[in-house]
Amino acid sequence: MIPSxxxxxxxxxxxxxxxxxxxxxxxxxxxxxxxxxxxxxxSPWVDEVKAGFPFAGAAGAMLxxxxxxxxxxxxxxxxxxxxxxxxxxLGFNDYPERFPEASAAIEQCRPHLDDEIERMxxxxxxxxxxxxxxxxxxxxxxxxxxxYVHSTSxxxxxxxxxxxxxxMQGNHKLSPCFLFALRRASEIxxxxxxxxxxxxxxxxxxxxxxxxxxxxxxxLNELCIDIETPESPHLDEEETEEKGASFAIIRWSFSxxxxxxxxxxxxxPYTAVLRDLLSRSAVMLEYTESFFDSKRLRASGYxxxxxxxxxxxxxxxxxxxxxxxxxxxxxxxxxxxxxxxxSDQQPAFYSAMDAAAMQSVWLxxxxxxxxxxxxxxxxTHCIEVDRLYVRxxxxxxxxxxxxxxxxxxxxxxxxxxxxxKLQSEVPLSVRPIKQWRKPPKDMTGVTxxxxxxxxxxxxxxxxxxCKGSRKVTVxxxxxxxxxxxxxxxxxxxxxxxxxxxxxxxxDRETTEAKHLKKLSKKHPVFRTILDYRERDKLVTAYIxxxxxxxxxxxxxxxxxxxxxKSMRNPNAQTIPKRNDLAKAFRKLIESExxxxxxxxxxxxxxxxxxxxxxxx
Amino acid sequence: xxxxxxxxxxxxxLVGWLAGSPSFVxxxxxxxxxxxxxxxxxxxxxxxxxxxxxAVACKAMKKRDAHEYDVHKRIVHLSNYMGTPERIAxxxxxxxxxxxxxxPRGGTRIIPGSVKAKQLQDTFFATGPGQDVRKxxxxxxxxxxxxxxxxxxxxxxxxxxxxxxxxxxxxxWRLGEDAxxxxxxxxxxxxxxxxxxxxxxxxxxxxxxxxxxxxFRLPVHDSLIFDTPKSRVMEAARIIYRCFTQPWSQLGGLxxxxxxxxxxNLGEMVALNEEELCQQSMIAV
Numbered sequence: 094m095i096p097s098x099x100x101x102x103x104x105x106x107x108x109x110x111x112x113x114x115x116x117x118x119x120x121x122x123x124x125x126x127x128x129x130x131x132x133x134x135x136s137p138w139v140d141e142v143k144a145g146f147p148f149a150g151a152a153g154a155m156l157x158x159x160x161x162x163x164x165x166x167x168x169x170x171x172x173x174x175x176x177x178x179x180x181x182x183l184g185f186n187d188y189p190e191r192f193p194e195a196s197a198a199i200e201q202c203r204p205h206l207d208d209e210i211e212r213m214x215x216x217x218x219x220x221x222x223x224x225x226x227x228x229x230x231x232x233x234x235x236x237x238x239x240x241y242v243h244s245t246s247x248x249x250x251x252x253x254x255x256x257x258x259x260x261m262q263g264n265h266k267l268s269p270c271f272l273f274a275l276r277r278a279s280e281i282x283x284x285x286x287x288x289x290x291x292x293x294x295x296x297x298x299x300x301x302x303x304x305x306x307x308x309x310x311x312x313l314n315e316l317c318i319d320i321e322t323p324e325s326p327h328l329d330e331e332e333t334e335e336k337g338a339s340f341a342i343i344r345w346s347f348s349x350x351x352x353x354x355x356x357x358x359x360x361x362p363y364t365a366v367l368r369d370l371l372s373r374s375a376v377m378l379e380y381t382e383s384f385f386d387s388k389r390l391r392a393s394g395y396x397x398x399x400x401x402x403x404x405x406x407x408x409x410x411x412x413x414x415x416x417x418x419x420x421x422x423x424x425x426x427x428x429x430x431x432x433x434x435x436s437d438q439q440p441a442f443y444s445a446m447d448a449a450a451m452q453s454v455w456l457x458x459x460x461x462x463x464x465x466x467x468x469x470x471x472x473t474h475c476i477e478v479d480r481l482y483v484r485x486x487x488x489x490x491x492x493x494x495x496x497x498x499x500x501x502x503x504x505x506x507x508x509x510x511x512x513x514k515l516q517s518e519v520p521l522s523v524r525p526i527k528q529w530r531k532p533p534k535d536m537t538g539v540t541x542x543x544x545x546x547x548x549x550x551x552x553x554x555x556x557x558x559c560k561g562s563r564k565v566t567v568x569x570x571x572x573x574x575x576x577x578x579x580x581x582x583x584x585x586x587x588x589x590x591x592x593x594x595x596x597x598x599x600d601r602e603t604t605e606a607k608h609l610k611k612l613s614k615k616h617p618v619f620r621t622i623l624d625y626r627e628r629d630k631l632v633t634a635y636i637x638x639x640x641x642x643x644x645x646x647x648x649x650x651x652x653x654x655x656x657x658k659s660m661r662n663p664n665a666q667t668i669p670k671r672n673d674l675a676k677a678f679r680k681l682i683e684s685e686x687x688x689x690x691x692x693x694x695x696x697x698x699x700x701x702x703x704x705x706x707x708x709x
Numbered sequence: 710x711x712x713x714x715x716x717x718x719x720x721x722x723l724v725g726w727l728a729g730s731p732s733f734v735x736x737x738x739x740x741x742x743x744x745x746x747x748x749x750x751x752x753x754x755x756x757x758x759x760x761x762x763x764a765v766a767c768k769a770m771k772k773r774d775a776h777e778y779d780v781h782k783r784i785v786h787l788s789n790y791m792g793t794p795e796r797i798a799x800x801x802x803x804x805x806x807x808x809x810x811x812x813p814r815g816g817t818r819i820i821p822g823s824v825k826a827k828q829l830q831d832t833f834f835a836t837g838p839g840q841d842v843r844k845x846x847x848x849x850x851x852x853x854x855x856x857x858x859x860x861x862x863x864x865x866x867x868x869x870x871x872x873x874x875x876x877x878x879x880x881x882w883r884l885g886e887d888a889x890x891x892x893x894x895x896x897x898x899x900x901x902x903x904x905x906x907x908x909x910x911x912x913x914x915x916x917x918x919x920x921x922x923x924x925f926r927l928p929v930h931d932s933l934i935f936d937t938p939k940s941r942v943m944e945a946a947r948i949i950y951r952c953f954t955q956p957w958s959q960l961g962g963l964x965x966x967x968x969x970x971x972x973x974n975l976g977e978m979v980a981l982n983e984e985e986l987c988q989q990s991m992i993a994v
Contacts, residue, residue, distance in 0.1 A: 151877075263886060265870030414868050470864025478905040481912055484923035491936070493974070611802045649928065655898040656865045658928055666929050680976030682927075684711040684936050 110201040111194035112178045118142045122173035122209045128165065129216035129282030130275075133206070134256060135186045135224035136176035147172040152258035159257065159271055163279070171213050175228035176202045186224045199228055210247055217281040218249050219274070222256030232434070236416065240274040240424035241431040242281070242288070252278040266414040273425065289427045291449045294355040295441040299362045302355065306370065309349055316374035316398070317348040317452045320359070320386045321444050340389050344440060346448035351456050354449030356441045368395055376400045380419050380451050382409075382650055383661075401483065402476050404455040406651050410471045411458050413654035423450040426457035475651055482649040482658070489644030490665065491685045492637065500677055501636045508628035512576075515625055518618045519574040523588045525581065529568040530558070539570045576622040577629065579604045589616055627674075635678055637663040710942040710971050713978055714949045715932035717966035719903065723896040724789045726963050727849075730841035732756055738966055740767030741838070742782040746774075749781070749832050756837075780804045784829045788839075790893040791846055794830055798822035846892050850884075853891040862959040863902035867894050900931060903957065903965065908933060910952045918945060934975070942971055943985070950986040 107119075120137040123146040140150025148156050148167070160167060176199045180186055189196040206228070210218070220226045220243075223235045229251045230243040243251040254274035255267050280286040294305065321344040345367055346356035357363040371377065371390070377398040379386040382405050391397050405417045415421070420433045432446040462468040533539060543566055546559035555561040575581050582604040586593050594608035595601065606623055613620035637645050645663055652659035660666045665682075718737050725733030736744050739760065744767050747754040754766045771778040783804055787797045798805040798821065805822030812818060833839040853859050854872040871885035908925070911918065911933075918924040918935060924945070927934040937945045946969050953967035969986055972978035 263871075265887075266868065268870055269868075410865075412868070413866075465866075467864045467866070473909070474863065474865070474902055474905045478908055481908055481919060481923070481925060482928070484919060485925045485927060488923040488926055490926045490934075607799055607802055611807070614806070647927070654867055655894060655901060657897060657901040658904075660928075665927055676976045678976075680974045682711070682934075682976075683974035684972075686710055686936070686939055 106204045107201070110178075110198055112176070112180065112198045112201070118179045119177050120145065120147055120174065120179075121177070122171055122213070123147055124168050124171045126169075126171035126213045126215060128169040128279065130169070130219050130278050131171040131173065131210065131213055131215035131217075132219040132221055133225040133229060134172075134174050134221045136174050136178065136180050138179055138183070142179050147174055148257075151261060152256070155257040155261050159260075159268060159275070162272055163275060165275075165279075170219070171209070171215060173206065173209050175199050175206060175225050177205050178202075189227075199224070203228075210249070215249060215282075217278045218245060218247070218251040219278045220251050220253040222259060225256075226251075226253040232431075237418065237420035237433060238431055239270055239421070240277055242277070242286075242429055244430070250281055252281070270415070277424075277428065286428065288429045289453070290352065291446070292353050293442065293445040293449065294353075295445055296357055297355065299366065302357065302363070302366055305355070306366070311373060313349065313370070313374045315349075315376045315378055315402075315455070316370060317378045317404075317448050317455065318371075318386060318390075319346045319380065319444060319447045319451060320344070320389055321346075321440065322389065340392050342389055342393060344444050346444040348448040348452035351452055352449065353452070354445035354447075356445035356448070371398065372396045374398045376402055378402050378404060378451065378455055380405055380447070382406055382417075382652075383648065400476065400480065402479075404451055404458060406475050406479075407458040407462065407471060408454060409651060409654075410467070410475060410656070411461055411465075413656070419447065419450060419454070422454050426450075426453040474656060479649075479651075486646050486648055489640070489642070489646045491644055491683055492639055492681050493683050494639060494643045497636060497639070497681050500681065501632060504628050504632045504636075504674075508625060508632060511621060511625045511628060512573075515576055515618070515621045516573055518621055519585060520588060521571055523581070523585050524571040524574050527570050527572055530565070532568050533570075536568075539568050541566050541568045543567075576625045582609075582622060585618070586612070589618075591616065631674060631678070634663075634667065637665075710937055710939045711973065711975060711978070712935040712937055712942055712946055712949065712969065712971050713932050713975065714935075714946075714953055714967055714969045716900070716904070716907075716953060717968055719900045719931050719965050720896045721785070721789065722963070722965050723899050724842060724845070725838070726960055727895055728841040728845035730838055730845075733838035733841055734963070735760070735763070736767075736838055739764040740771070741785055742778055743767030743770030745785060745829075745833055745836070746770045746777055746781040748836060749829060750777075776804075780825075781829065784826065784833055788830050788833050789842060789896075791889050794823040794826035797826040797830070849892050849895070850888055853887070859891060859894050861895050861899050861902065863899060863906075865898045865902060867891075867898070869894075904928065904931065904933070906957075907952050907955075910955065911949055914952060915945060915948045917941075946971060946981055947986055947988060950981075 118137070120141050122131075134147065137147060138150060140153070141147055143149065147153075153167075157167060160170075176186055176195075178198075180195065180198070185192055186195045186199065218229055220229050220235075223233060226235050226238060226243075227233055229245050230238075230253070232238055232243065232253075235253050235255060238253045240252060240254065243253065245251045252274050254271050255264065257271070260268050260271060277286070294301070297305070320342045322339050322341055323343055324338055342359040344356060345359050345363075346354060347370065348354045357366075359367075375398055377387060377400070379401065380403060382403045384401065387397050387401055405419075405422075408415075408422050409417055420431070427450050432443055432450075436443045459468060462471055529539075532541070543564050546556060546563050546565045548556035548559060548563065556563075559565050574585070579602075583593050583602055586604075591612055593602045594605070594612075596603040596605070606626070609619040609623050613623065639645060645665065647660045647665045648662050650659045650661065658666075718741075721737035721741060722734055725731075725735075725737050733741070736756075744754050744763075747766070747770055750770075754763065754770075756763070758766060783797055783801050786792075787800070792800075802822060805826050807822050808820045808825075809817050810820055834843050849859070850872055853869040857870055858866055858868050860866045869887040869891045871887045872891050873882045873888070874885035875881075876883050908928075911925075918937065924935045924937045925933065926936050933949070935945060935949070950967055950969050953969075954964055956962040956964050968980055970978035970980040
């Protein structure tokens with residue numbers, strides 16, 4: 094801590110700062126702090142330097158607009174920064190791993206912020222953005238930390254949220270999250286904050302668990318359940334299916350009523366309790382919408398309740414524009430410290446908290462939807478219709494395996510033919526070149542040439558490469574032109590003197606099909622690239638892997654914010670419709686009765702087991 | 710036997726309904742692309758024709774010039790959702806190619822495809838139904854900007870925070886990043902909600918299609934695909950057709966057309982005609 098008198102620009106504590114001599118632009122805190130809230134951001138920028146106080150530019154105007162919505166004024170807060178001088182470039186503070194000097198500069202500035210906190214003695218710290226969050230709490234990831242109550246080394250609670258500047262940059266939808274966090278900070282400052290209290294049972298004895306369950310009626314309505322696999326704490330469970338996550342269950346947790354959570358290992362005799370619990374429940378609630386938990390429980394032979402639902406769906410119906418992860422959603426229905434980072438240190442607590450928070454989210458969202466008069470709509474357009482989609486997914490779609498194989502071979506042959514044609518059309522000088530310093534084993538197509546040596550000498554020794562001759566031989570071979578590579582296609586455009594098209598929204602160079610189509614009128618090579626990509630896409634995207642019975646089982650979800658249906662594993666909604674290959678492709682999707690007519694003696698198995706999953 | 714049922718021009722019909730434009734709804738059902746094409750060809754199809762004649766006249770335009778029909782189709786689709794001529798030309802270079810024009814002195818100049826797109830779009834918005842759509846777009850943007858939320862009659866809401874944005878340099882309001890999404894939201898969402906309700910009504914009217922191993926297999930955009938026993942395919946087709954074409958009380962009794970086709974695979978589907986589909990079904994929807 095430094096005395097306030099020395100907390101000045103270019104003071105003794107600025108010596109050696111990586112930001113010096115920019116320290117002359119030191120921007121001190123502003124505001125009366127009468128609300129008891131000290132809002133901390135990252136650093137000042139040009140507008141702040143001109144004005145001499147924090148949040149003077151566009152982000153400041155955004156902050157003022159947000160504050161007005163809560164009938165607050167910036168003078169009520171104390172506004173300051175983690176780094177009090179203008180950094181050398183925008184984003185300098187955001188990437189400490191890229192700019193180690195940024196971390197050093199913020200660390201150097203620590204006494205200044207410490208001093209401001211000491212002088213103002215705020216009742217709550219309000220961290221805006223990742224830089225402030227890291228500086229005040231040591232934690233990272235504002236999206237999964239927003240609105241949770243963090244402890245700090247100052248003994249003052251800290252509520253993180255998004256930086257107003259981030260909200261302005263295409264993230265306006267997160268503005269309500271900012272306001273929510275500010276409301277929570279105000280509650281703490283005003284002494285009105287009441288943390289959520291959860292009763293958690295962590296690894297109880299099986300007798301205690303049974304005694305607890307006996308307090309509930311035999312027929313249970315909704316069961317919130319969460320399973321842990323060896324890798325699930327470290328993976329996004331929505332993305333694990335493609336990554337082949339294991340089906341081994343190591344722990345399971347559940348919640349039957351608000352404010353409770355129970356977590357036990359997945360081992361005997363707890364497995365018998367789990368089986369009993371699942372058989373007693375009418376509705377199973379799992380957080381992920383990819384049926385991560387139910388798929389694994391079903392694969393382990395547990396009875397799955399007839400109705401599956403996800404609090405994530407309900408949240409998405411309530412707020413379709415916001416992120417859906419439990420870590421993001423929970424603070425709207427739970428007030429307390431974060432727990433998602435404790436998966437390794439306290440697995441039982443972590444898992445029980447997940448189940449308890451899931452229950453809180455489910456009940457909270459239900460209450461909100463009921464207040465809006467939309468609960469029935471949610472039940473109709475999600476839960477009821479989803480039962481039919483689950484049945485469709487389990488039944489599967491028959492793909493003619495022989496025709497698929499024939500089409501694959503045809504497409505691959507066509508693709509390879511187009512590939513060969515393309516190689517002859519692309520000038521040699523555009524192709525990437527592989528270089529060797531020594532002659533490679535296979536000299537096919539390899540040429541050699543002499544070039545100036547970029548001599549590397551160690552001490553007084555002569556260059557090890559050229560032995561002092563200053564000339565070296567390099568061996569080169571032009572590689573094939575890769576039509577999928579945007580840099581290579583852009584290099585071809587430049588070679589042909591064609592202006593490189595730009596993506597209008599993102600202001601970056603692009604090789605999208607619509608642009609290549611246009612260019613192909615003058616340069617047929619782009620038509621060849623398009624032909625290649627089209628065939629390659631058909632091979633990779635549409636030749637779907639089939640199960641033993643020649644079926645695909647797409648999972649139908651509720652991702653889009655319009656509440657249209659999404660599909661994955663595979664996405665059969667992207668059936669090509671208009672190009673010449675569409676008909677051949679559509680022919681692959683066939684009726685099973687048609688297939689049976691071709692296979693004498695075969696019968697339709699009603700209610701068949703499909704891919705190890707029985708129709709619920 | 711595979712059975713595919715598809716809502717006909719559902720989003721266009723919903724745009725017309727939302728715009729409060731009975732003529733747009735009527736045209737969307739009859740073939741608005743052909744109708745617009747007749748306007749640009751200088752021989753407009755009169756709107757006072759009976760429904761059946763209007764549909765026949767619109768379809769005749771497609772036979773007259775399939776390529777131009779596609780051009781007009783793109784114009785209607787993208788203009789409904791505030792697509793600019795530049796965007797339309799960029800998205801569909803085949804339909805809106807750049808044209809090389811030779812001048813009187815032999816010099817050449819390139820006329821971008823967006824010029825044609827603009828001419829056609831102007832024609833569209835100069836018609837009565839086109840003006841209705843334009844007005845609806847404006848109203849939708851204003852509501853989304855003022856209330857930050859758009860709601861559908863089916864209870865689906867979406868929040869929008871950047872419909873208009875104030876440009877400090879020019880001192881004017883311009884469209885924000887949420888503007889086009891806001892315009893597209895209600896027709897797209899309502900189309901999806903209607904499909905949900907169709908599916909649920911099929912499940913009520915013909916539970917046998919979902920019993921045991923489900924005959925319902927796949928939703929693909931606006932269509933539903935079933936795999937039914939051959940012996941019951943016509944029974945299923947009639948029920949499904951009735952479910953698709955039922956009047957929607959939430960939309961003041963609006964109906965949406967449907968196309969139903971059957972076949973051994975999706976590449977060899979045969980469309981069933983309306984007479985076959987409208988034969989009396991014993992099961993009420």
